Amino acid sequence: MRLLIRNANLFDTSSLSFGGTTSLLAEDGLIKSHGETGAADIEIDARGAFMMPGFIDGHVHFRLATLDFNKLARWSEVEFGLAMGRLAEETVARGFTTVRDLGGDVEGLMRAIRTGMTRGPRIVRAGRMLTQTGGHGDVESGPRAVPTCACEMRHTAFGIVADGVEAVRKAARHNLRDGSDFLKIHVSGGVASPSDPLESVQYTPEEIATAVEEARHRQTYVAAHAYSPESIQMAVENGVHTIEHGNLIDKVSAAAVKAHNAVLVPTLATYEAMDVFGEKLGLPQSNRDKNKTVLEAGLGSLEVAREADVVMGWGTDLIGETQNRQAREFAIRAEVETGEEILHAMYNVNPSLCHLEGKIGTLATGAFADIVLTDVNPLENISALAEPDALSHVIMDGKVVRCP
Numbered sequence: 001m002r003l004l005i006r007n008a009n010l011f012d013t014s015s016l017s018f019g020g021t022t023s024l025l026a027e028d029g030l031i032k033s034h035g036e037t038g039a040a041d042i043e044i045d046a047r048g049a050f051m052m053p054g055f056i057d058g059h060v061h062f063r064l065a066t067l068d069f070n071k072l073a074r075w076s077e078v079e080f081g082l083a084m085g086r087l088a089e090e091t092v093a094r095g096f097t098t099v100r101d102l103g104g105d106v107e108g109l110m111r112a113i114r115t116g117m118t119r120g121p122r123i124v125r126a127g128r129m130l131t132q133t134g135g136h137g138d139v140e141s142g143p144r145a146v147p148t149c150a151c152e153m154r155h156t157a158f159g160i161v162a163d164g165v166e167a168v169r170k171a172a173r174h175n176l177r178d179g180s181d182f183l184k185i186h187v188s189g190g191v192a193s194p195s196d197p198l199e200s201v202q203y204t205p206e207e208i209a210t211a212v213e214e215a216r217h218r219q220t221y222v223a224a225h226a227y228s229p230e231s232i233q234m235a236v237e238n239g240v241h242t243i244e245h246g247n248l249i250d251k252v253s254a255a256a257v258k259a260h261n262a263v264l265v266p267t268l269a270t271y272e273a274m275d276v277f278g279e280k281l282g283l284p285q286s287n288r289d290k291n292k293t294v295l296e297a298g299l300g301s302l303e304v305a306r307e308a309d310v311v312m313g314w315g316t317d318l319i320g321e322t323q324n325r326q327a328r329e330f331a332i333r334a335e336v337e338t339g340e341e342i343l344h345a346m347y348n349v350n351p352s353l354c355h356l357e358g359k360i361g362t363l364a365t366g367a368f369a370d371i372v373l374t375d376v377n378p379l380e381n382i383s384a385l386a387e388p389d390a391l392s393h394v395i396m397d398g399k400v401v402r403c404p
Helices: 069-074 077-093 107-114 165-177 205-217 229-237 251-259 269-277 285-307 320-325 328-333 339-353 378-386
Strands: 002-012 017-027 030-034 042-045 050-053 055-060 096-101 122-125 129-131 159-161 183-186 222-226 242-245 263-265 371-374 391-396 399-402
Touching: 002 371, 055 339, 077 096, 077 107, 077 320, 077 391, 077 399, 096 339, 107 122, 129 165, 159 165, 165 183, 165 205, 183 205, 205 222, 205 229, 222 229, 229 242, 229 251, 251 285, 263 339, 269 285, 269 320, 269 328, 285 328, 328 378, 339 378
Parallel strands: 002 042, 002 050, 055 096, 096 122, 129 159, 129 183, 183 222, 222 242, 242 263
Antiparallel strands: 002 017, 017 030, 050 371, 371 391, 391 399
């Protein structure tokens, strides 16, 4: 199938500038050429609109399909499937054509998207999160029997509880065997988990290095959930490539991230959403209290990272019902960063984290035909991309997902 878009102002993600009005021809899901006006199965007159690559969210969780954690503990796979399918459809309709899923079993969702049972974005996944007993990924609440040996492992659809070097190695190998594109570990406490203080440090240098070694053997990397300066520094010094969140980062830990060529992926939209909607959607008070701490530190973490020249990606980490606020990340980050910096994070950094350089985040020939059209000039007012009607068209793999 051939798709022709005429009269569009094309965004060049290498120069972070608009190059003027042109046309774009896509065939069989890939961008074929620019400037042509030949025959096509579908033609769109952009009428001078700004044409950009499909958006890339570098931190999502489709498995966290509701902010009501009691429901998460009780849902059947059928209920999860229905909720996750709906979230996937809504995600791509908002213009996010590729996402990086940071933890949870999404194999069934990916298969459903591939076979056409539901519509959704391209998913690059970590699979089940790796966590220590009592860590951020240990989501089973209440008392548990004492393990019969130190190497005993537990798992849910969200994560694997693995303590000690050999258990971490086994869990990492299991995820990679099951198709994980990279690994996710937790090295500090978190907002959404029930039993760990936010400032707690999780895993040891040896455990972290083991996960990194196993990832390296498969030509991939480790991402780490981390808030505190100590946990951030420990992670990057032992080979972790991406720090997810990083809200409590300080100058010393930011310098460590920079020195080890690691990447920070801020996710500020989720803290705003949990603050606004958490109580209404059933988020417990203890979790809301932890959220307040990282919410208040969010913009400051961007400033610290910018001053240290840390490379930053673009993510949201929104949970369940709040995932409709993905585009809010544009407006929140605009309080500290320029439009060029924000678009660089999405279009130049995120593709490498997804192992899809040259295929996403660009409108160059040979890339996936993932395209959004908008009347908003993001270089002048990127915050306007957060408005519900900011996009007129969304196209993924050369197929129209959303149009007027």
